[in-house]
Amino acid sequence: MDASGNLTSLSEESEQESVHPSSESVFSNVPPLPPLEFSLQKYSQLDWTSYFDQEDDICIPETENVFHVYKAGSEGPVVFCLHGCGYAGLSFALSASKIKEKVRVVSMDLRGHGKSITDNDLDLSIETLCTDVLAVIKTMYEDSPPAIVLVGHSMGGSVAVHIAAKRILHSLAGLVVVDVVEGTALASLIHMQKILSSRVKHFSSVEKAIEWSVKSGSLRNIDSARVSIPATLKYDDSKKCYIAQEGLEETEKFWRSWYAGLSDKFLSSPVPKLLLLADTDRLDRTLTIGQMQGKFQMVVVRHTGHAIQEDVPDEFATLILNFISRNRIGPHGIEIPVLRKPSKSDA
Template identity: 70%
Template structure:
């Protein structure tokens, strides 16, 4: 549609604010019911920079912390919320950060404790080797953080993992090294689909925008480019995926994913069978049924796990529809009677 200045048939009506003000005052003094007396003040026009202005994580999480891993120089950053119930331990996808779970935390923390971790090479975590994203290293990182947090007496834990983080969650669960694990939620990652997409990943990474003049521009790009669909979530999470490059005088992606391709296959190989073998209640959240592979289809028919296809969402389900995501997680915890100390068995009182 042409603007008024482009269309010769369109006449622009100019408003003289001083004249309107005088007329309004005159009518008021004369007790005349003027049309101007009922005109509400115009809301301020929201500029692009305001629409994409970052939101601080404190609006959703209660606190943040740095976890120093003993006998190493590795420090992992976490965000925490909630004071009761089991621990919902969240693992983000490649290129994201723990803040990817910010909006869902507002609801989940009413029923459970939430811990969201910045994985190696992501967010505010700092490790000696930022490029080693092998599945073994990532799993050891998660177990080390849980050990540092809870020692030898961890509370009941529900692992939630999105994309790459979903693969890490499955592999951690499959190790059976976490005796207090009571539930596993995997978000939009399936072995068959993931393995088939690896050949395109380098091309996808190289074609994305690499430099941003401001954080607002990065948030805008994530929405307009379709990476995320929820602008409020993007305003919280995107800042955690960036770092400022002083040499280039701009913001760049924090995670160097393009340098980690040697580890990509390790994330997803054998993932379906590992998922099915985990001896805890399991929930698979998908953005589309096309992501199911043969092993999972058979497993689902055998009732080995619960599956929910979440409509009208992209890959980052937890960010695009946070309220629906949080509700599904809370129902999963309730249905499986997962309490702060483990599975609550009716009729048996725990100390």
């Protein structure tokens, strides 16, 4: 039935109810929400505590750097999540609430993002980002780190790959890269300044920022946006408004270093690997050959945008858990089944 048909039907029902008061709905006297109030309610902020179990500030010894992390789960290997440029650790909130049922989750606010505080928030060189992540892991777990599965989205995926390729994180047991491929990423850099300059940066309220993120198509899951977007905003007292992630344009000199040589580094990483893509068009030649040779697992997650972990958090969580199970990754690394000793009855 078309829209006009629905309206006609509703109008007739309303007239009938006015003639027969006894048949009125128990909600008939409740005044409707004003349009603005309804919009604010629909895009209101959701608290991260519904998804993660705790937050913590990791102070790096002998530096001024303090990195904010969110934690969930109590046992199993650690899924260590690294967000993309302009996002924050809460980008993985909804998926973490599912992943933590089986394993542990840590999601970190990278330098210049979220609640992390560093000596230079604009130093997003790949070496600095890798050093930051390794320092956080070292500070958190000291000399006895659990098995770690690095999960990185976009820029965070680049960081995860570079760390894996260094082969210095000895407890690394798996690598998951979310929607970033060298060829596509390098080709898109020419458009990045235009994209950043055209985005809305000032919002009268947190709700307006959440609404914009969904209506612009950058995020497709309202609930995820309601958790993650507030962490990317800062309130400006002088301008009396909320400001989105600042300074990204100034980090342009680092962008190419994030992605140059990424495909070869990914393929050379000596751990089980999973590549999650929103579209097969993102696959470059090097990875196409590697995928055909069975060097990594690839899954194309349909009907999502760039932030797969936010758009379809349940499916994302299932893919992560299946990857861990398939590769038998336990709390201390890859679990090798114990060979059963032959019994006398076998003789």
